[in-house]
Amino acid sequence: MKKIIISIILIIIAFVLVCAVLFNFNQNKSEKQDSKTIRLAEVAHTIFYAPMYAAIENGYFEDYNIEIDLSLASGADKVSAALLSGDADIGFAGSETVIYVYNGGEKDYLKTFAQLTQKDGSFLVSREPYEDFTIEDLKGKTVIGGRAGGMPEMTLEWGLRENGIDPQNDLYIDTSVAFAAMSSAFIGGQGDFVSLFEPNALQLEQEGYGYVVASIGELGGVVPYTTYFARTSYLEENEDTIQDFTSAIQKGLDFVHNSTDEEVAQAILPQFPDTSLEDLTKVIKRYREIDAWPTTTEFTEESFNHLQEIMEAANQLDTRAPYGDLTYNVK
DSSP states (O other): OHHHHHHHHHHHHHHHHHHHHHHHHHHHHHHHHHOEEEEEEESOOOGGGHHHHHHHHTTTTGGGTEEEEEEEOSSHHHHHHHHHTTSOSEEEEETHHHHHHHHTTOTTOEEEEEEEESSOOOEEEESSOOSSOOGGGGTTOEEEOOSTTSHHHHHHHHHHHHTTOOTTTTSEEEOOSOGGGHHHHHHTTOOSEEEEOTTHHHHHHHTTSOEEEEEHHHHHOOOOOEEEEEEHHHHHHOHHHHHHHHHHHHHHHHHHHTSOHHHHHHHHGGGOTTSOHHHHHHHHHHHHHTTOSOSSSOOOHHHHHHHHHHHHHTTOOSSOOOHHHHBOOOO
């Protein structure tokens, strides 16, 4: 009788274990079925976007059952093209992109819903060393500045004007070099200065090709520099997804602000396998020092209008776009 009772107990235990395994399997299967893949097109892959990569590597998107399909579309114009053609759901680039599309008459135009950076992330690299560099040292020089109409080039022009330098007459800004080729062009002997994002600026320093002498971001002031945007129709049809996506980005920003430079570098290291932890830490420190990352994904109308002020000064904007039309308020 005792053996029969023990056998029954063992059968019950085995049954419970099997049920538990099946329950967990079905639960995981259900969670995977409920997850949503977002095709995200980024304008560049740079340490400047550390909060986003921290959100990816720390699993913040997974917390909201979101899978990120990240693709590189070098250049803001290519990011907007990916969205307008339906090849991407969310774009990540300079806010000038949504303004260009809106003023171009697109019916299902783009709206910005979150910011990741609040200053230009490029640094001015000189071919020759300067003990006490000033903006005056750019007079008569050639600067590889990036694509005409792109935020790095327009912010550079703004910073020059604010410091009494005429971008058209006091120096030559070369806008013929593609964004991805600026570093190699400078190494090849083109230009006296070049405007570069990290880790390219640091790499040039370490390889003996140049010297970082100034931050373009400090010259340009606070703007919604790099933001997330999507078609109006996509935003309206995916309100909950946009809310969850923004919450994950906010977690990334919180992590960066509440962690040390090395902790941030360690978190995003898988995104930059060819960059050492030491170099990543140096770059994180460099961006933190210029206050590159906001504390919140929200941005003000004042900063948005300053962006358009920079565009107007560069003769890239004839008509300002309404802040209310081009921003989507996450609920």
